[in-house]
Amino acid sequence: DTGVSQDPRHKITKRGQNVTFRCDPISEHNRLYWYRQTLGQGPEFLTYFQNEAQLEKSRLLSDRFSAERPKGSFSTLEIQRTEQGDSAMYLCASSTTGQAGNEQFFGPGTRLTVL
Amino acid sequence: AQTVTQSQPEMSVQEAETVTLSCTYDTSENNYYLFWYKQPPSRQMILVIRQEAYKQQNATENRFSVNFQKAAKSFSLKISDSQLGDTAMYFCAFIHLPAGTALIFGKGTTLSVSS
Numbered sequence: 001d002t003g004v005s006q007d008p009r010h011k012i013t014k015r016g017q018n019v020t021f022r023c024d025p026i027s028e029h030n031r032l033y034w035y036r037q038t039l040g041q042g043p044e045f046l047t048y049f050q051n052e053a054q055l056e057k058s059r060l061l062s063d064r065f066s067a068e069r070p071k072g073s074f075s076t077l078e079i080q081r082t083e084q085g086d087s088a089m090y091l092c093a094s095s096t097t098g099q100a101g102n103e104q105f106f107g108p109g110t111r112l113t114v115l
Numbered sequence: 116a117q118t119v120t121q122s123q124p125e126m127s128v129q130e131a132e133t134v135t136l137s138c139t140y141d142t143s144e145n146n147y148y149l150f151w152y153k154q155p156p157s158r159q160m161i162l163v164i165r166q167e168a169y170k171q172q173n174a175t176e177n178r179f180s181v182n183f184q185k186a187a188k189s190f191s192l193k194i195s196d197s198q199l200g201d202t203a204m205y206f207c208a209f210i211h212l213p214a215g216t217a218l219i220f221g222k223g224t225t226l227s228v229s230s
């Protein structure tokens with residue numbers, strides 16, 4: 001299976017701890033996106049990379065959040081000093097370069113629970 | 116404001132029946148793509164169907180079709196001959212052209228198909 005993969009699938013942490021999630025996009029995809037999905041809501045955009053460049057960040061991405069995509073391959077999303085409000089499913093998606101209507105392929109997500 | 120409204124939080128249908136999921140959206144842009152994504156329980160989100168806003172002809176994909184009314188900003192999904200595997204959360208979304216990056220999602224409709 002060469003789809004988008006995410007690791008870990010589940011993470012339970014205590015408030016104040018740092019967590020890091022990894023996303024491996026489909027290999028030929030230049031674009032990579034992070035979304036957050038809370039219970040009963042649709043996904044909300046967090047940030048976007050084209051190759052290794054982070055080109056867009058949502059206002060939802062507070063200073064405690066940082067994302068990287070070294071070498072334009074996998075990406076990491078780190079949350080520092082986690083808060084209970086950070087509990088959510090974090091989704092990664094990737095797509096090919098081209099028009100915005102290109103399909104974004106989603107990974108299975110990382111479910112974060114902050115105690 | 117850019118928003119997507121799905122007014123039906125939950126719907127139920129029997130196998131082989133037809134069901135229509137509603138979606139309205141708000142954008143001041145004229146060029147965009149519309150999508151329906153399916154998120155089965157504990158599985159990743161997949162694209163069901165998409166529609167370019169400048170195309171008047173409604174998109175179809177096998178048992179799935181849309182009714183796109185641009186003036187009304189309405190984009191409903193019709194599922195014909197419903198199957199048990201259609202049970203999922205369905206999200207309506209749009210993205211602006213040409214350079215949009217973030218998908219704007221609705222809150223979703225949970226569809227249950229029973230035998």
